[in-house]
Amino acid sequence: MSGPLGLAWRYVLFHKAKSLILVLCIVLTTILPVAVKLLVWQFDQKIVARAASTPSIVGAKGSSLDLVLSALYFKQGVIEPVAYAEVERARGDGLASSIPLHCMFTAMDYPIVGTSLEYFDYRELEVGAGTRFVSLGDCVVGQKVAELLSVNVGDQIISDRDNVLDLAGQSPLKLNVVGVLEASRTPDDWAVFVDLKTAWVIQGLGHGHQDLNKEAPDSPVLIASESGRIIANRGVVSYIEITDENVDSFHFHGETDEFPVTAILVSARGFKEETILQGRYESSDSEVQFVRPEIVVRDLMTIVFQVNRFFNANAILIGGSTAMLLVLVVLLSLRLRKREMETMFRLGCSRGTIVWLQVGEMGIIFGVAMVFVMLGSTWVWLVSGDIVEGLLVNGR
Amino acid sequence: MIQIENLKFQYPRAEFMLRLPRLDIEAGKRVAIVGPSGCGKTTLLNLISGIALPLAGSVTVCGEEVSAMPDASRRNFRIANIGMVFQQFELVEYLDVLSNILLPFSINATLTRSPEVRSRAIEFAEAIGLEGKLTRRPAQLSQGEQQRVAICRALITEPGVVLADEPTGNLDPENKRRILDLIFQLAEKQNQTLIVVTHDMGILSGFDRVVDFQEMRFSNGAEESAGAVRASIGEQA
Numbered sequence: 187m188s189g190p191l192g193l194a195w196r197y198v199l200f201h202k203a204k205s206l207i208l209v210l211c212i213v214l215t216t217i218l219p220v221a222v223k224l225l226v227w228q229f230d231q232k233i234v235a236r237a238a239s240t241p242s243i244v245g246a247k248g249s250s251l252d253l254v255l256s257a258l259y260f261k262q263g264v265i266e267p268v269a270y271a272e273v274e275r276a277r278g279d280g281l282a283s284s285i286p287l288h289c290m291f292t293a294m295d296y297p298i299v300g301t302s303l304e305y306f307d308y309r310e311l312e313v314g315a316g317t318r319f320v321s322l323g324d325c326v327v328g329q330k331v332a333e334l335l336s337v338n339v340g341d342q343i344i345s346d347r348d349n350v351l352d353l354a355g356q357s358p359l360k361l362n363v364v365g366v367l368e369a370s371r372t373p374d375d376w377a378v379f380v381d382l383k384t385a386w387v388i389q390g391l392g393h394g395h396q397d398l399n400k401e402a403p404d405s406p407v408l409i410a411s412e413s414g415r416i417i418a419n420r421g422v423v424s425y426i427e428i429t430d431e432n433v434d435s436f437h438f439h440g441e442t443d444e445f446p447v448t449a450i451l452v453s454a455r456g457f458k459e460e461t462i463l464q465g466r467y468e469s470s471d472s473e474v475q476f477v478r479p480e481i482v483v484r485d486l487m488t489i490v491f492q493v494n495r496f497f498n499a500n501a502i503l504i505g506g507s508t509a510m511l512l513v514l515v516v517l518l519s520l521r522l523r524k525r526e527m528e529t530m531f532r533l534g535c536s537r538g539t540i541v542w543l544q545v546g547e548m549g550i551i552f553g554v555a556m557v558f559v560m561l562g563s564t565w566v567w568l569v570s571g572d573i574v575e576g577l578l579v580n581g582r
Numbered sequence: 583m584i585q586i587e588n589l590k591f592q593y594p595r596a597e598f599m600l601r602l603p604r605l606d607i608e609a610g611k612r613v614a615i616v617g618p619s620g621c622g623k624t625t626l627l628n629l630i631s632g633i634a635l636p637l638a639g640s641v642t643v644c645g646e647e648v649s650a651m652p653d654a655s656r657r658n659f660r661i662a663n664i665g666m667v668f669q670q671f672e673l674v675e676y677l678d679v680l681s682n683i684l685l686p687f688s689i690n691a692t693l694t695r696s697p698e699v700r701s702r703a704i705e706f707a708e709a710i711g712l713e714g715k716l717t718r719r720p721a722q723l724s725q726g727e728q729q730r731v732a733i734c735r736a737l738i739t740e741p742g743v744v745l746a747d748e749p750t751g752n753l754d755p756e757n758k759r760r761i762l763d764l765i766f767q768l769a770e771k772q773n774q775t776l777i778v779v780t781h782d783m784g785i786l787s788g789f790d791r792v793v794d795f796q797e798m799r800f801s802n803g804a805e806e807s808a809g810a811v812r813a814s815i816g817e818q819a
Contacts, residue, residue: 193677193688200676529672532633533735534661535689536654 190539194546204519205551208512212555213562215508219501220559221566226494228570230487233258233578236372237483239309242460242476244268244276244284244467245449250477251486257449258479259373259578260289260297267446268474270382278463282454286447288385292346293361296331297579298378300385300447308451311374315339316365319381322436323428326365330375330572337363342427343378345388359388360427371571376579386445387428387436394425394436452476516548583609583775584630584743588639591622591629600625602639605793609742612766612776614786617795623779627745630777631664632656644742661690665736665774667765669748671728673720673735680716683707683734693739706734710764726757730764737768744769746778750785758785 198205236258245253246266255261267290276284285308288300303318305311306326316339319326327337337343344358361380369375386392425432438445454460467476520527527540584607592599600622607613615623628634629641632648641649644663648656673682681688683703687695707716710730720728729749736744746765750758762778762785769776778789786792 189688189691193674196681197676525670525672526674529668529674530685530689532631532666532668533686533689534657536657539689539691 190543191546194543194550197543197547198550205554208515208551209555209558211508211512212552213558215501215505216555216559217562217566219498219505220563222494222497222501224563224566225570225574226490228567228574229490229578232372232571232574233483234480234487237479240451240479241454242452242464242478243449244272244452244474244476247473247475250475250482253449253475253477254479254482255578256289257287257451260287260299260377262290262292262297265448267448268450269443270445270447271443272474273447273450276450276452276463278454278459278466280455281459281463282452284453285451286382287449287451288382288389288446289448290446291348291385291388293325293343293378294331294335295346296328296335296376296378298325298345298361298380298385298388300380300382300388302382305379305451308453309370309372309374311370312368313365314368316363318365319379319384320364321428322381322384322387322433323359323362324364324380324384325361326367326379327363328367328375328377328379329369330575331378332363332366337366339363339366357424357426359384362428371575373575373579376575382447383438384428386438386442389446391440391445392436392438394428394432516544520544583607583611583644584777585642586629586639589629589636589641590638591625591634591636593625598622600629602626607775607777607791609775610770610773611790612769612788613778613791613793614789615777615779615793615795616781616783616786618781621795623781623795624747627666627747627777627779630743631660631666631745633660658690658692661686661693661739663742665739665741665744667729667732667736667744667746667749669751671720671725671732671752673728673731675720678717678719679707679712679723679731680704682720682731683738685735686739699738703734703738706738707731710734710768725752725754726761729753729757729761733761733765733768737772737774740772741774743775743777746776748780748782749778750780750782758782762788 237254240258243253243257245257246268248265252261252264256265267288270286273284273286276282283304285302285304286300287305289297291298299305306313306318313326314329316326325343327335327343332338335343341363342360343363344360347358361378361384367374367379380388383392387394425435428436452463454463464476464478467474530540530543531537584605586602586605588604589602590599598620615626617623625634629636630643630648632641632643632651636649639649640647643659646659646663648659651659674685677685680700680703683706684695684700687693687699704716707713707730710733712727712730712734715723715727720731723731729752733749736746744765749765750761753761765776765778766788768774780786
């Protein structure tokens with residue numbers, strides 16, 4: 187390569203450190219706002235799409251945003267549960283179908299979602315390997331969970347302790363992986379799905395233990411056994427794994443109607459039915475609210491974009507400052523190279539060619555910087571979906 | 583070859599004025615221009631090469647009136663017909679020796695950089711003792727070697743006229759003679775007219791002619807009106 191561009195290229199290569207610093211300045215001031223823009227755009231697309239695919243949600247009164255985040259992104263502990271009886275009530279005598287969600291626990295830090303089989307159809311989730319959960323203790327893992335934990339059908343994962351310091355608390359439960367979902371590029375990729383009853387077992391509302399009827403009268407675990415009433419001590423073995431052998435020993439204490447669910451996904455038969463249903467909730471004094479996620483999410487995004495506007499202004503200011511510094515560097519460089527330019531002129535180089543030489547140098551630096559910005563932006567674009575999903579589901 | 587008539591030149595906002603009634607330099611001659619600093623020697627080279635334009639009078643080089651040409655033509659004329667050697671060598675620090683020699687072909691589109699030109703540059707460089715140093719940068723060369731590169735750069739376009747501005751000013755006594763002999767030898771080989779500006783009176787042997795600016799007078803307006811301007815041109819035997 188000869189000519190002014192060739193000279194420019196050689197100048198840039200010769201002054202590697204200076205060129206690299208200039209490239210870095212341009213890349214950093216450009217890629218940060220671009221990356222944030224892409225992330226915000228992905229965030230907007232993902233969260234709005236997820237909300238739009240969820241017509242309405244019923245849950246405890248309080249922050250509608252917390253309720254939406256619990257139902258769409260399986261956030262734990264951000265909202266009070268409601269009684270399971272609300273699932274039936276949400277059906278509104280046939281006005282809608284309803285799917286319960288229980289999002290209070292995690293397995294290896296991934297949310298455990300207790301729900302019904304209808305959820306898979308509702309979200310159009312396909313099982314890529316294995317089957318949907320069929321019995322107590324089964325779980326179906328999202329594609330990302332399977333990938334990141336390296337689990338497959340036939341493996342087991344263990345629910346996390348609610349509080350690792352509470353030794354007397356609920357024991358973790360081993361879950362049998364019976365299916366792995368196909369990638370859906372939604373928060374469902376990042377969750378572990380179990381039957382609602384399994385979720386209640388994890389919560390300690392149901393349990394299984396050794397059959398005391400089969401114990402000998404002198405068994406050390408028995409305190410008393412008279413007229414069909416058995417009293418045992420703390421030595422009774424509670425099962426931390428549900429197997430074919432012990433599944434029948436699992437039982438619940440109390441009324442399941444009063445058992446908790448985090449939220450209820452509601453699909454009304456139509457707009458009219460949805461309006462009627464909403465009216466019922468709004469007019470009642472119950473501790474339950476009916477929300478349309480899309481409206482809640484769009485309100486949230488309005489705030490996000492307002493904040494983003496401040497960030498944009500900040501990026502423009504930083505970009506402007508950097509541009510001025512770059513101009514200063516170029517001007518100082520020109521001053522230092524005055525003799526070189528003068529020599530070229532004396533040898534027969536036109537002023538225009540000298541300008542082209544300068545423009546070529548800056549062009550190469552900008553070009554290289556833009557290549558890095560493009561590569562960086564492409565990478566951000568490729569991973570931003572996962573980043574956003576990960577952030578939304580469990581702050582990963 | 584070079585004809586200067588009734589030349590008047592003055593830098594903007596400067597009192598100094600160069601006046602030269604007449605100067606003729608024949609083709610193939612070796613001419614030294616001597617005189618104290620600031621007497622206008624370099625200015626004369628700039629006028630001959632068309633870098634500067636006279637206020638009045640004419641400068642004709644190789645039959646072309648340089649002082650009457652438009653900018654672009656003067657530039658193209660300069661690169662095709664005039665080779666320049668500078669006191670400070672003025673090599674480009676980020677180019678290697680070979681690229682420095684070929685610099686005129688990189689900065690002016692009227693010159694075509696062909697493989698033959700490259701071969702000629704390599705031959706030139708090797709002929710003056712730069713073999714094995716073609717990929718070095720100027721900073722890796724001695725001062726004598728740097729001036730050799732500058733001479734190669736001046737001659738690579740095979741110009742009719744070579745203008746050297748204090749080419750030995752930055753060299754030690756031993757290198758001074760060597761470099762000057764080298765310039766003489768190469769100029770003679772290509773039958774080039776050589777004009778060397780110097781204030782070093784010890785290197786004048788070997789020149790066909792010496793123009794002594796010491797004897798010339800440069801005036802501001804007052805002296806000019808007093809008729810104090812005169813020129814003296816000495817001819818060496």
